[in-house]
Amino acid sequence: MGCVTSHLLEGDAAGDQYTDQVGSHVVSLTSTTYGILTTLDHFPSTTPPKTPIPQYTLEMFERRCPPGGEEAVVVYTTTLRGIRSTYENCNAVRSAIEGAGVRVSERDVSMDMKFREELRRVLGVGDEDVVVVPPRVFVRGRYIGGAAEVLRIHEEGGLAGLLEGLPRGRVGSVCDGCGGARFLPCFGCSGSRKLIVGTRSGASTVVVRCTGCNENGLVLCPICS
Structure with missing residues (x-):
């Protein structure tokens, strides 16, 4: 009887010791996990900050006004497909401006020599050996630039501001x-x-x-x- 009681007491003690170890392990694990979760809350955000849209104004561009361009968008283009990149640039610039819902005064230098001479005169190009490659865009008498400049401004979201207040056109109309x-x-x-x-x-x-x-x-x- 004494031996049985002794074994039971030893078993109870061992059980209590096991329970203490398990409980201690659970508490330790829980604390560690909580600490990790708490630390995760303070990790810096990996989302890059939004890039502000550049603010463009017409006063930033050179004053060069084509005939009838005081309150209009004048675009000198070409419909000839001999140089594919030039033709595609003209289409891209036209689409960007017309997509803003603005009426465009398009002047095709390949269809009328008068427009080609007019463009050279507005830009101040007197040397006949200098080739002025279209497209060239003018807004309210300000020279915005060629395809590279206009499409960059469009991609940055600044083109709509330059065209604000101009006569509206019908998008997609023929x-x-x-x-x-x-x-x-x-x-x-x-x-x-x-x-x-x-x-x-x-x-x-x-x-x-x-x-x-x-x-x-x-x-x-x-x-x-």
């Missing part, structure tokens, strides 16, 4: 007169650049150069230009 080409064959010579007129005596006719169209026999669309 002119019923020219289908968006902005030019039509001359109404007088049908694009041939030649007219047959009678002499003063009326006895004969002569062929003269049509003065109502450009070098390509085209005139600006009277509806959208």
